[in-house]
Each structure stands twice: as structure tokens, then as C-alpha cells.
Amino acid sequence: MRDLLVLLLMLLSIPFTLKRPVVGVLTYAVFSLMNPHRITYGFAGSFPFVMIIAVVTLLATLASKEKKKVPFTPLVIQLLIVIFWVTLTAVFALNQAGAWEEWNTVMKTMLIVVLTIAVTRTVNDVKALVLTVAVSLGFWGLKGGLWTVMTGGHNGLLGPPGTYIGDNNTLALAMVTSVPLIVAVSSFAPTKWTKRAAIAVAILTGVSVIGSYSRGALLGGTCMALFLWLKSNSKVKTGLLFALAIPLLLVAMPSQWMDRMHSIDNYQEDASALGRINSWGFAINVANHLPLGGGFATFTPQIFQLYAPDPTVFFVAHSIYFQVLGEHGYFGLILYLLMFFFAWRTGSRIVKKCGKDPELTWAATTARMCQVSIIGYMTAGAFLAMAYYDLPYYVLAILVCLEKVLFIAPQPDNTPPLRLPFLSRRKARTDAWKQAAPVATPRKR
Incomplete structure (x- = not known):
């Protein structure tokens, strides 16, 4: 079961990596630092997850139209x-x-x-x-x-x-x-x-x-x-x-x-x-x-x-x-x-x-x-x-x-940022709820 979960994680990341290469480098960091494939008991232990992620990320970076910049x-x-x-x-x-x-x-x-x-x-x-x-x-x-x-x-x-x-x-x-x-x-x-x-x-x-x-x-x-x-x-x-x-x-x-x-x-x-x-x-x-x-x-x-x-x-x-x-x-x-x-x-x-x-x-x-x-x-x-x-x-x-x-x-305002549920979506829903909530008015006595 662990092997299939790790494989599924890697496969699910590929479409997002092709859209935004930063997803690829984040996925690579997970496999490089956490090493989830090393705590499995089947094929995942020797499967080349890191190599596949690196190749997909590199190809996505070369094909992406996003502006890449390495500040010197x-x-x-x-x-x-x-x-x-x-x-x-x-x-x-x-x-x-x-x-x-x-x-x-x-x-x-x-x-x-x-x-x-x-x-x-x-x-x-x-x-x-x-x-x-x-x-x-x-x-x-x-x-x-x-x-x-x-x-x-x-x-x-x-x-x-x-x-x-x-x-x-x-x-x-x-x-x-x-x-x-x-x-x-x-x-x-x-x-x-x-x-x-x-x-x-x-x-x-x-x-x-x-x-x-x-x-x-x-x-x-x-x-x-x-x-x-x-x-x-x-x-x-x-x-x-x-x-x-x-x-x-x-x-x-x-x-x-x-x-x-x-x-x-x-x-x-x-x-x-x-x-x-x-x-x-x-x-x-x-x-x-x-x-x-x-x-x-x-x-x-x-x-x-x-x-x-x-x-x-x-x-x-x-x-x-x-x-x-x-x-x-x-x-x-x-x-x-x-x-x-x-x-x-x-x-x-x-x-x-x-x-x-x-x-x-x-x-x-x-x-x-x-x-x-x-x-x-x-x-x-x-x-x-x-x-x-x-x-x-x-x-x-x-x-x-x-x-x-x-x-x-600095990132231009018109460029969509990478959105993660932990960082943005919950906050966005909370802000939207606050804006939609009616403003209470004091009762007249």
C-alpha cells in the first residue's frame, strides 16, 4: 500500500509540474529530504522516483514560458x-x-x-x-x-x-x-x-x-x-x-x-x-x-x-x-x-x-x-x-x-502565484465569508 501511495504522489505531481515547474522542484525536495520511498517494503524502494521527477522538472522548465531568473x-x-x-x-x-x-x-x-x-x-x-x-x-x-x-x-x-x-x-x-x-x-x-x-x-x-x-x-x-x-x-x-x-x-x-x-x-x-x-x-x-x-x-x-x-x-x-x-x-x-x-x-x-x-x-x-x-x-x-x-x-x-x-x-500582480491550501485557499474563503456576512446594526430601544 505504501508503494502505491508514493507512486501515486509522484504521478499526480507530473501534470502540475508541466504547468508550473516549481511544483517539480518541490516534489523533488520531498523525495530528496523526506525519502518516503525508503520506508516502503516493495518495488518503491528501488524505483527511480528522484530521477523521473528531475527529468520531468528539467523538461518542464525548458518548455515553460514562465520567466526564469537566477539573480547573480x-x-x-x-x-x-x-x-x-x-x-x-x-x-x-x-x-x-x-x-x-x-x-x-x-x-x-x-x-x-x-x-x-x-x-x-x-x-x-x-x-x-x-x-x-x-x-x-x-x-x-x-x-x-x-x-x-x-x-x-x-x-x-x-x-x-x-x-x-x-x-x-x-x-x-x-x-x-x-x-x-x-x-x-x-x-x-x-x-x-x-x-x-x-x-x-x-x-x-x-x-x-x-x-x-x-x-x-x-x-x-x-x-x-x-x-x-x-x-x-x-x-x-x-x-x-x-x-x-x-x-x-x-x-x-x-x-x-x-x-x-x-x-x-x-x-x-x-x-x-x-x-x-x-x-x-x-x-x-x-x-x-x-x-x-x-x-x-x-x-x-x-x-x-x-x-x-x-x-x-x-x-x-x-x-x-x-x-x-x-x-x-x-x-x-x-x-x-x-x-x-x-x-x-x-x-x-x-x-x-x-x-x-x-x-x-x-x-x-x-x-x-x-x-x-x-x-x-x-x-x-x-x-x-x-x-x-x-x-x-x-x-x-x-x-x-x-x-x-x-x-x-518582485512578482507582477497579473501573474498567478502557486496556490497551496495551507497558504492561501482557506484564507481566501475566510475573507470572502467576511465580506459576504451582513453587518449587524444595533437595535433601537
Whole structure:
């Protein structure tokens, strides 16, 4: 049954994608981030949903008469420079077969990100993009949070198998990064109940971070929570919520969770931690010897024999920074960090331009939450090799699209926006009912 439902979802999206390509990129985001086909038990597990959606979306974009625009802001230019540099390093990669296989995967992500920026044209398109990303990962946050509460935190969490977020650590990083985006949805939710639902999902997603037993995610979640409070429009309420909920949740976690978190202090006795340090030394040695780095897929047992401080201990990078350093060199790492620096500047620029305009409060909040997502990703990512994970690039795309539709290329009034029931139809019916309702006149006594 699940297989047929997933297939039906994909098939139903095709006519709408042919009409408006933005539907295609939203559908792709669902399959890329939520991975609904990975929680089925039949043919859907190996069916090429993502490839079909990508091809249909690309053809629809080429055939569509809608005006496509990629604004060449500093962030977009930096993203293109990163794409060029990682392609250059792949040419001189130490592991040619693995490098081009990884390059192919990364370029698919980059192509979709650029395509998303190009076909997102209206304010509602941007809201739909934020909602899609938030719901896709909020599904796992809601599921993980409820599981943690029901089991008392005794059982760890796992994501969809065979994906970027398949194990507890990678799933936790995705949850840390997605919490602010779920909070952003509450800023443009049409009713108080949908707003409360978004906040509830964000809270349960935060619970799932703690229930993941991931030490890196705990540090990332702490930094994310701090910046979420700093960027919040209601610091008193947010502060009280954190002050009451977090200590209560930590006390409720079982003793094995506490032992796992306390092992951070005893990294000298932790084989996993020592293996990571050895991998980081490997990345530094590769970058010192090769200005372009080792290229994609450098972290292999064979190359460890040449550059690792201890060639007998093999671990993957376990850090987005050392992963990029080892694969693309010092200059590649600088380019990578600059990309997020320009993303932060884009968010600040959006907040400044929105000012105190009440009509743009949602946009300023979304920009701030994207900045918080970047902080969460870059903190938790210091201990995980997820430099090419889709989610942070969607955050960058949201910032570019937000600036594009509001200040660079505002949508003309005569162009129909993408309408989703959650964003517009219910509100339109409510407004129509209010206009049609008779005005009560006071009775004469």
C-alpha cells in the first residue's frame, strides 16, 4: 500500500509540474529530504522516483514560458565558484572512479538548487518551498520526538535506510538544521492552530535531537537553541520555554544517555574519537601535500596508507570542515566557508530591508531562522561528514529566493502565484465569508 501511495504522489505531481515547474522542484525536495520511498517494503524502494521527477522538472522548465531568473548575488556567484572548484579537484582526484561517482551525486544536488532558484517566482512559491522543506524533515522530527517520549529515551533513533540521514548522528544533524525552518513556518501560518501545530512539531523535533544519542548534535542543538533565542521576536517566552523544557527533558533521559554524553570529556579513551582525530590529521596531511586536495572520495583505506598519522586506523572524515579540507584543499575550504558567510549576509540584508513593515514580518523571521539553521548545521557538522547533504543548500536557496521575489525581481500582480491550501485557499474563503456576512446594526430601544 505504501508503494502505491508514493507512486501515486509522484504521478499526480507530473501534470502540475508541466504547468508550473516549481511544483517539480518541490516534489523533488520531498523525495530528496523526506525519502518516503525508503520506508516502503516493495518495488518503491528501488524505483527511480528522484530521477523521473528531475527529468520531468528539467523538461518542464525548458518548455515553460514562465520567466526564469537566477539573480547573480554574491551568494549565487560563490555557489557557482564552489561548483567550479570541486569539479577542478575531481579532475586531479587521487581516487578517480570514486571521485566522479561522488561528483555526479553532488552535481545533481547543485543543479536542483540552481533550478529551484530559477523557477521560484512568487512570494507564495517561497512560502511553499519553506513549508515543503520543513514538513519533509518535520515528519522525521515528529516521529522521532514521539518515539523518544513514548520509550523514555531508552531507544535510539534511525532515519530512512540508504540515505544521508540513515543513522542516528546524521538524522540528528538534519533535525538540528530543520528546527528553525519549522519555526519559520509558524510566522506565515494562516491560523492560530496551524501556528501552534508548527511550534509543536518544532519542539518534538528538538526532543528527537536529544533522543538521538548524538554527542555532536547535542553541541549543535545547544548553539542552535542559543541563536534561536537571540533571533526570536519574543525572547521572554522563548527563554522561559527553554528554561523549563530542556532541564526537564535532560532529567527524564535514562542513565545510558548521560553516560554517552559524558564520554565527550573522556575522548582519550574513546576509540571513535581517536579515530576521528586520526582522520583529521589525514585531511591536513593531504592538504599540505596537494594544493587541490585529494578530490572527492579521498577518505579510503588505500590513501590512508599514504597520508594518515596512523595508517592502520581508518575512519571517514567525521567533519564537514576536514572533509572539504582533505578533498578540496585549503582554498576549497575557504570557498566553502565563504558560501555560508555570504548566506549569512544575505539573511541580514533581507532583515534590514524588511525593516518594521508588518507585511514583511514573516520574511524577516524566515531569514533569521535560515541564519539559525546555518549555525546549527555548521556546529553539528563539525563532527559529521555531511558537506554535500541537500538540506543546507536548500537553506541557501530559500535565502536567495526570498531576496529575489521581494527585492530583486518582485512578482507582477497579473501573474498567478502557486496556490497551496495551507497558504492561501482557506484564507481566501475566510475573507470572502467576511465580506459576504451582513453587518449587524444595533437595535433601537
